[in-house]
Amino acid sequence: MERLKAYEGLPSAVAGSGKDPVNLPMIRHWCEAMGDTHPAYTGPDAMAPPTMLQAWTMGGLSGHTGRTEAYDELLTLLDEAGCTSVVATDCEQEYVRPLRPGDEVTFDTVIESVSERKTTKLGSGHFVTTRTDIRVGEDLAGTHRFRILKYAPVPQRETLPRPRPVVNRDNAGFWDGVRQHRLLIQRCTGCGTPRHPWLPGCNTCGGPDWDTVEASGEGTVYSYVVMHHPPFPAFTPPYAVALIELAEGVRMISNVVGVAHDKVRIGLPVRLEFQEYEDALVLPVFRAAPGRRPHETR
Known part of the structure; x- marks a missing residue:
């Protein structure tokens, strides 16, 4: 020292x-x-x-x-x-x-x-x-x-609990919704702008009042990275971490599942689902929509 x-x-x-x-x-x-x-x-x-x-x-x-x-x-x-x-x-x-x-x-x-x-x-x-x-x-x-x-x-072990999200007074409502398998998006009641992550005030008009909208679950991969390092025992690299653009107009970071990490692409259509882990932990993830390719329209 x-x-x-x-x-x-x-x-x-x-x-x-x-x-x-x-x-x-x-x-x-x-x-x-x-x-x-x-x-x-x-x-x-x-x-x-x-x-x-x-x-x-x-x-x-x-x-x-x-x-x-x-x-x-x-x-x-x-x-x-x-x-x-x-x-x-x-x-x-x-x-x-x-x-x-x-x-x-x-x-x-x-x-x-x-x-x-x-x-x-x-x-x-x-x-x-x-x-x-x-x-x-x-x-x-x-x-x-x-x-x-x-x-x-530390030496990697076979199993390690998934890291838990940090819950505070500003985002507690979001995680309450996730536990109920609902993805809630904040919406400013002053100007109507949706926002994520949850914030105490609107970054468009500055208004402090808001309500929530439940996301439909439809989205696309806006951007992504494939994590190789640093390794962490609770995860098995390589895996894709994506910025998902939801149909409601906000973006959130999550994992893409149901497709190999090297097959994730910008524009890939995805659908929200909830994964449950030990200790009653629930996390939102996004599954690649079957049969659809990036930028493909319905």
Whole structure:
């Protein structure tokens, strides 16, 4: 721990700069991917969605200038200690001022903390948190904290309980519906916009009031990935994780079943069903519609 703690406070990027100025095309791509139609992100006075904060600092495949060796040295030290696997756990963002087209961002990143060794279901290891301060000129625009777990994976076992979803006051109604084999979609009672995942307010009009609509179960694969790594004992890779576009106009992430992982395609018609697991766990999944191909109409 003494060697690990020595890295706290060391920079991992100094005077980095964004590959491109804040720009409308990237804002448009982001909003289309997120389904965010808020008018503040379009027009001559557009601002960038606050959650894009980190996007302007990404180095892409070629990386960016200003990187130091401290972060790579820390990860190597953890590898040598047997913590050879990594998973991103969470991030936190603080917004100070909006970013607008034409702004050129610079940033500095520091290794903020390395935790004591922790034991998790994935294995034991250390949480590493970095903090990136993002500026426009001398002005702080926001702060992005990113946390990973570098861990030694536990040996895989034949059986392991399926991870349970995190249920909170904002999404409890959704999971109550799932337990009843009903897929409920939030709908703003102010502007009528459906939304998923469940949120406390409408991201179109800002209204706090809503009701629910039960999904028909019809959908198509909007996008997908095939998971090979990292392995997790409760799952058997490779398997497909898809972004499903429901007939009601919202999208949700789930598994595609009833078809081999390498046969999943964008546009594949699917149908909702519910799978039950141990400990009364019920999850919505989507089965490939038999006899229909991607983009095939009825």
